[in-house]
Amino acid sequence: MEIYLFPYKYGFTNGALKACCGGEGRYNVDPSVECGDASATVCDEPDTYVSWDGIHLTEAAYKIISKNLFSTPQFNSLCSTLTSGVGSLGSI
Template sequence: MQNIYQHGGRNFWIHNTGPLGCLPQKLATFDKKSRDFDQYGCLKALNDAAKQFNDQLRLLCEELRSELKNSTIVYVDMFSIKYDLIANATTYGFESSLMACCGYGGQPYNYNPNITCSRAGYNVCEKGSKYISWDGVHYTEAANDVVASKILSTNYSTPQIKFDYFCNN
């Protein structure tokens, strides 16, 4: 980032990583036992690794804020946004929080690494707007709509700066 700063970059919006242990791709491909899951069906170890990464990224952003005085560095907590979406899927109108809409294999994750979305044999759900995951990795348009509005609310940002600040500076 300091290289970008030396070339004139002054405003940075940094997103942390989401709950990797909740992705259908990871859930379908890792060997697991019942004790490996949290209360929402996500893999604890992968989410713990994501949290550790995010803690270090947050600290780095704090450090850079103090070093790069003439810059704006906004840290956005994507993990909390996306985990809340999965934990409260029905509240947001979703029927399936951990199953891919486009994929192969049906319940519980509809994900097969050999027959992914866009390869021969895949199927697509009828109501994509009721799913959080599109293809086991990416979110559906409906889920991204929820995520985007939470990002733009600035409730998950440190510091809480509105996005239009970056358009005007």
């Protein structure tokens, strides 16, 4: 997904891998610390993160994905160009 390759293009200034809510470390993710635990840390600006907790995305990331999902060409219109020449393969 483009959002992971180019997070800054979409305003995610904290990159795509570092979690907003977590347990410290390089990516702010500790499997033994869940969001809501007393030892969990939560960022001040979740809209600048792609990842909420290392597994789930932030609301801002889901918003970008859903907007792109409905504004890009339909899947079948993309595939029609790939399958338009398939019928002629039978004559080979």
